[in-house]
Amino acid sequence: MNSFRLIYDVVKRIPRGKVATYGQVARLAGNRRWSRVVGFALHVNPDEENIPCYRVVNREGRVSEAFAFGGGNRQIELLRADGIEVSDEGIVNLEKFQWEEGLYLYEME
DNA sequence: CAGTTGACGGCCC
């Protein structure tokens, strides 16, 4: 619950034109093993207008299959609207578009 | 009320 708040806070901080991975969000939220919890937190997504869950992708830079929250590949269009390159398969080039914040942080436990 | 699973990732073998 409090963990969810931290996770949402991190996701809200993702700048436009950048994406973050689940593990990255988990690390910034305070515990890198929360990757699974991050997925669930975004699953409930209580405030989808302020929580850009479409900017969160998995470690491979791929959007999740169960991501059809608004309908089909709408998240891909949202990402492209942010200026992010997304392949038709829903793959994002993390080398170019991954959010820099937190990458230099190691352990926060 | 208790067990299992889930938008994943890291670490061990």
Add this chain to the structure above:
DNA sequence: GGGGCCGCCAACT
């Protein structure tokens, strides 16, 4: 280098 197992919190059955 690849495959499998474990972990963390909350919701669902």
